[in-house]
Amino acid sequence: MKNYQILAIALLALSSCGVRSGEKASIDSAKALTDTAITPTALVAEMSIRDTIKIGDSVLLKFTVKNNKADTARFLKWHTPFEPLLSKYLDIKDENGTEVNYKGAMAKRMMPPPGDSYITLKANESLSATADLLKGYAIDKPAKYTITYNSTGVSGLTVKNTVSFVYIR
Structure with a gap:
């Protein structure tokens, strides 16, 4: 049971380290605006x-x-x-x-x-x-x-x- 809890916490922590798709779109939009200005x-x-x-x-x-x-x-x-x-x-x-x-x-x-x-x-x-x-x-x-x-x-x-x-x- 403890191993499942540790695994679940580890997966949750790892998944929060990446950029979500909505955030990536915002980052790409900001970069495009900076590149074109x-x-x-x-x-x-x-x-x-x-x-x-x-x-x-x-x-x-x-x-x-x-x-x-x-x-x-x-x-x-x-x-x-x-x-x-x-x-x-x-x-x-x-x-x-x-x-x-x-x-x-x-x-x-x-x-x-x-x-x-x-x-x-x-x-x-x-x-x-x-x-x-x-x-x-x-x-x-x-x-x-x-x-x-x-x-x-x-x-x-x-x-x-x-x-x-x-x-x-």
Whole structure:
């Protein structure tokens, strides 16, 4: 009887050491995304927003990507304003450090990303997109807000700045 218990415990321990098929799919998906994303130093993005915005007005974030390299580079437009708000790619916090809730869609993605999911920029070219943050974030009270980009690992873009605005009545 003891031998069966020891054998059962050993089999259980050995079976938990391997990667389950669902975990392997997640690992493969993450690797595919990493393999297809451009290195963060290839392209640089900057965000800008008006300093003061009245409640009721659009909260427009301008996002500009620059290719400062001597050759063509590309980035994945997922998790950027170059597609509709389909993910929480920004961290928005008020002056007390309280994070604004994301209320937008959360897209499921196929891996690897299809070719039309990329944007190509020629040497020294730049491209801008604007997103109305009210369409995806619950910015609803007067306060000073700070915005940080959180998706370098997905898009391959390095965003060098954070931006702030005051939301007033």
